[in-house]
Amino acid sequence: xxxxxxxxxxxxxTGGARRIGHEIAxxxxxxxxxxxxxxxxxxxxxxxxxCELELLGVNACAVECDVRVESSVRAAVGAVIDRFGKLxxxxxxxxxxxxxxxxxxxxxxxxxxxxxxxxxPFLVAREALPHLRETNGRIIxxxxxxxxxxxxxxxxxCASKAAVHMLTQAMAKAFAPEVSVNCVAPGxxxxxxxxxxxxRRFADKTPMQRNGSAxxxxxxxxxxxxxxxxxxxxxxxxxxxxxxx
Numbered sequence: 310x311x312x313x314x315x316x317x318x319x320x321x322x323t324g325g326a327r328r329i330g331h332e333i334a335x336x337x338x339x340x341x342x343x344x345x346x347x348x349x350x351x352x353x354x355x356x357x358x359x360c361e362l363e364l365l366g367v368n369a370c371a372v373e374c375d376v377r378v379e380s381s382v383r384a385a386v387g388a389v390i391d392r393f394g395k396l397x398x399x400x401x402x403x404x405x406x407x408x409x410x411x412x413x414x415x416x417x418x419x420x421x422x423x424x425x426x427x428x429x430p431f432l433v434a435r436e437a438l439p440h441l442r443e444t445n446g447r448i449i450x451x452x453x454x455x456x457x458x459x460x461x462x463x464x465x466x467c468a469s470k471a472a473v474h475m476l477t478q479a480m481a482k483a484f485a486p487e488v489s490v491n492c493v494a495p496g497x498x499x500x501x502x503x504x505x506x507x508x509r510r511f512a513d514k515t516p517m518q519r520n521g522s523a524x525x526x527x528x529x530x531x532x533x534x535x536x537x538x539x540x541x542x543x544x545x546x547x548x549x550x551x552x553x554x
Contacts, residue, residue: 313341314535319393321386323347323376323433324403326355328500329451332523333400333530338362338369340531342398345389347374349403368393376403376429386436396440398534401430401450401473411464419465426469427476434480434490442487449533450477451526452494454548470494474544481542489541491533495526496548516550 315337325334325346331354338344344362348355348371355371362369370392374385389396405425409418430450441448455463456470477492484490497511499520504512512520529547533540546552 313339315398316341318342318397319345319389319395320398320400320534321345321347321389321396321433321437322400322402323374323429324349325400326351326358326371329495329498329523329526330400330402331358332527333402334358335361335365336524336527336531337398337400337534338365338367340535341367342534343368343393345370345372345392347372347376347385347403349373349375376433377424379432382429382432382436386433386440390440395444396437397444397446399434399437399441399446399448400530400534401433401448403429404451404470406463406466408462409465410462414465422465423469423472426466427472430473430476438484438488442484445487445538447534447538448480448484448488448490449530450490450492451530452477452492452544454494454496454546454552457494457544457546458552477544478542485541489533489538491541492544493526493529493533494544494546494548496521496546496551498523498526511551514551514554515548516553519549521547521549 320337320342322334324330326348334344359369359371372385372388375381452473453470455467456474480490497520
């Protein structure tokens, strides 16, 4: 166990019950970290993810949390500290994605996306910061290629992720030198066994001739979690070169 790069570390992954967050949590656990995940509605998936983590031989817990709500975030971070005694790594993964034309976008749709995608990382990072400073910890935000390139039909999502990218850089300056802050910006990530026609079109446009996987994203997160703390304020696109197209 002592040879694992994150042995003895404690991590929190928001939205870690399903999809990309699930793979990120398992990747950190395989590297030896004790892992807490948050969930809002996916309690069954959260319980299964916790069991998978415990089978890796690490301590794990699943905490209900609405990252949009200050009191909920405060309680969740407190629960993680009570369980692990410290926090070394925060992965702000919880997010929502929606397709909507810009000209018909409602204020409610706009606010719903920003509440989770942008307010959430701010609230969780702010609450976790005192604990991360004690451990010279890491924050890894999950952005998006959509925060670097405009996607028609996803203006509110793209804007929210662009805000996460800028928030990452502001945090990197504000939280230094104790805490490093970086961001992983995935491109098109295949999560379905049967890719859609849209997914196939994205793969055809990608220089690497495939779409990304949840593991691709998780490995990028692991790089920031285990790499030099001197690396901070960086936005790493994990897109197979799609952003170059």
